[in-house]
Amino acid sequence: MKAKAHCYGDNIDTDRIIAGKYTKTLNPNDLAAHVLEDLDPKFRDKLKKGDFLVAGHNFGCGSSREQAPLALLTAGVSAVIAKSFSRIFFRNSINIGLRVLVIPEHKIEMGQELEYNSTTGRVRNLSAKISYSCQPLPKIMSEILKSGGLVGYLKARNNYEETCI
Numbered sequence: 001m002k003a004k005a006h007c008y009g010d011n012i013d014t015d016r017i018i019a020g021k022y023t024k025t026l027n028p029n030d031l032a033a034h035v036l037e038d039l040d041p042k043f044r045d046k047l048k049k050g051d052f053l054v055a056g057h058n059f060g061c062g063s064s065r066e067q068a069p070l071a072l073l074t075a076g077v078s079a080v081i082a083k084s085f086s087r088i089f090f091r092n093s094i095n096i097g098l099r100v101l102v103i104p105e106h107k108i109e110m111g112q113e114l115e116y117n118s119t120t121g122r123v124r125n126l127s128a129k130i131s132y133s134c135q136p137l138p139k140i141m142s143e144i145l146k147s148g149g150l151v152g153y154l155k156a157r158n159n160y161e162e163t164c165i
Contacts, residue, residue, distance in 0.1 A: 001050060001078050001079075001115070001116050001118075002113065002114070002115040002116075002126070003048070003051045003052055003078060003113075003114060004039075004048065004051045004052070004111060004112070004113060004114070004115075005051070005052050005054045005081075005108050005109070005110060005111065005112045005114050006043065006046065006047065006051055006052065006053050006054065006110065007054040007055070007108060007109060007110040008039060008040070008053070008054070008055050008056075009055065009056050010055070010056035010057045010058055010083075011056075011057065011058045011061055012039065012055055012058075012059050012060070012061075013060070013061045013062030013063075014060060014061070014062040014063045014068040014089065015038070015062055015063070015067045016036065016038055016039040017036060017039075017060065017068040017069075017071060017072065018031055018034060018035055018036075018065070018067050018068050018071040019034065019037070019038055020040075021063060021067075022034045022067075023067045026072070027125055028070050028073075028074040029074060029104070030101045031067050031070055031071035031074060032044075032071050032074035032075035032076075033076075034071070035071040035072055035075045039059065040052065044075065047075060047076055047077070048076065049076035049078075050076060050078045051076065051077060051078065052077070052078060052079055052080070052081055052114050053072060053077045053079075053080045053081070054080075054081045054082070054106070054108045054114075055081070055082040056082065056083050057082070057083045057084045058084055058085070058086055059080065059082040059084070059085050059086065059089065060085055060086040060088075060089025060090065060092075060093075061089070062086070063087040064088045064092070065092075066092045066095075066096065067126065068089060068092070069089065069092050069093040069096050069098045069164045070096050070098075071098060072098060073097060073098040074081065077098070078086055078099065078116075079098070079099035079100065079101055079116060080093065080099070080100050080101070081106065081114075081123060081134075082096065082100070082101075082103075083102070083103065083104050083105075084102065084104065085100055085102065092103075093143065093147055094137075094141050094144050094145060094149075094150075095150040096149045096150075097144075097147075097148045097149030097152070098147060099116075099118075099145060100136040101116070101123060101134040102134060102136075103123060103132045103133075103134055103135070104135075105132070106123075107128070107130075108125055108128075109127075109128075110147075111127075112125055112126070112127035112128060113125075113126040113127050114126065121133060121134045121136055123132065139151060
């Protein structure tokens with residue numbers, strides 16, 4: 001996948017990703033309509049489907065709110081690249097099918113063109129002509145992502161109904 005980078009700093013918490021006042025809905029499109037609006041009111045206007053969200057350290061800290069990665073995914077973010085993630089945001093992202101890429105040393109800047117290769121686990125910054133290796137995911141997490149999230153993973157293995165009873 002090849003797309004543009006939208007860059008933000010360290011410690012972006014789940015309230016900045018999607019404000020609590022918008023989380024009282026089951027409609028993911030309602031969440032997506034307000035994603036990052038407290039951090040960057042023009043984010044939704046700038047975002048094109050498939051773009052990358054890039055951050056510094058501790059992205060997704062704050063709460064266990066599953067709506068945060070869901071809002072990003074539904075808005076069209078193809079992957080979040082960060083130097084580090086809050087543990088629960090990271091896992092929630094995998095479970096709903098949002099790709100999260102850990103690159104501790106990245107120097108990606110706003111607007112740069114990036115290309116991600118899921119086979120090699122590398123992100124190429126086409127603008128700066130530099131390449132980064134992502135920290136590899138455990139096999140089970142890769143399989144969950146390939147299935148579109150945890151529900152898809154369980155359905156593919158005929159475990160969904162048994163697990164939900």
